[in-house]
Amino acid sequence: MTPATALYDLHLHTAWSYDATANAAAYFTAASRCAVRCLAITDHHLTDGWDDARAAARTYPEVRLIPAAELTVTTKFGYVDLLCYGLPETTPLAPQAVLDAYRQWQQETGAAISAGVQALGLSFSDQQRQELLASYRPASVIARQGVTHVRNAVLRDHFLAQGFIHTADEYGPFMQRVRQQVPMPPYPAVERVVDAVKGVGGLIVIAHPVNYFLQHDLVRMDALCDICRLDGIECAHPSVPPELGARYRAYCERHGMFSTGGSDCHLESDIAEKFARHGGPAAWLDEFLARLG
CATH class of the missing domain: 3.20.20.140 (Metal-dependent hydrolases)
Structure with missing residues (x-):
């Protein structure tokens, strides 16, 4: 209910x-x-x-x-x-430095996913990733945040269309293989983020x-x-x-x-x-x- x-x-x-x-x-x-x-x-x-x-x-x-x-x-x-x-x-300044780290993380994660797919011998360039982002993200957002990682549902559908996977259920295991090829950047450490948020009364x-x-x-x-x-x-x-x-x-x-x-x-x-x-x-x-x- x-x-x-x-x-x-x-x-x-x-x-x-x-x-x-x-x-x-x-x-x-x-x-x-x-x-x-x-x-x-x-x-x-x-x-x-x-x-x-x-x-x-x-x-x-x-x-x-x-x-x-x-x-x-x-x-x-x-x-x-x-x-x-x-x-x-x-x-x-302290929270801004943390937000800048997240901005960099989003771009590096997107690049790592492209590199991981390519390491499997498949075509997925940064340009292709940018085109996928443009299919659902406003241009003003991309201009501000750069070429980031892509929403999973959009990425899954692209991989299906390209024949990289044959069913939606294969997306998770496929992404595990991608991450094995190129390590994904870690999120910022909890101590750094929490200190910044608490430091401004959040x-x-x-x-x-x-x-x-x-x-x-x-x-x-x-x-x-x-x-x-x-x-x-x-x-x-x-x-x-x-x-x-x-x-x-x-x-x-x-x-x-x-x-x-x-x-x-x-x-x-x-x-x-x-x-x-x-x-x-x-x-x-x-x-x-x-x-x-």
Whole structure:
């Protein structure tokens, strides 16, 4: 059963994320129509889309916009996605250096994927990758972010069309072979990212935590809370079953943390079905905003 529309959605992506095509204005239009009070645009790795988000927010003053980003970090447990809220709109030097590292990571990752495919004896040049990006990313985004990695669904369809794979199920194993040919650059280290976010008063929430927490492994949860210096947990998300969400909420209450909810929309087509339908109660928004200040 699809949850009712909540008063907030704190996990949304726009075309400024490498894997998304939605635009900020569409979210604000939907928020106004559905009486959603608060949005956070959490594009992957960068804050390039903030100008678009602020412009949309000015049209709908009844909907509050939270400056945010989803930053993926390297930890001893592997990669972890962190939702970072309350970042300053004028970025100080330390966070800017981290964002610059993510910008470089996106370009290097794209180049490594092209090189890995070519190492398998197949044709996938940087120019071909740029053409794929241009098939779904606005020119203004490519001009700002460069030739990055490509959305998985687009890359999969290209490889199918080229005959590199014969079924969609072969995409995952094929990409494993690509990564074996050319190592992928690691995401920035958790310590560096967390220090930068905390240094400017930002709040950190672990996104869609089921796999990171090994469902509900308290030892793993404690370790990640410590390593990532978490302020909260995304307890309501399409990937979080209600029974686990309740456990995560109880954990937050025991440890003085807040809870958030987000739909993780990426596409325009997601909005009608998923926007703000994460199941998080209204009280969580007040709790979050109180911590945000």
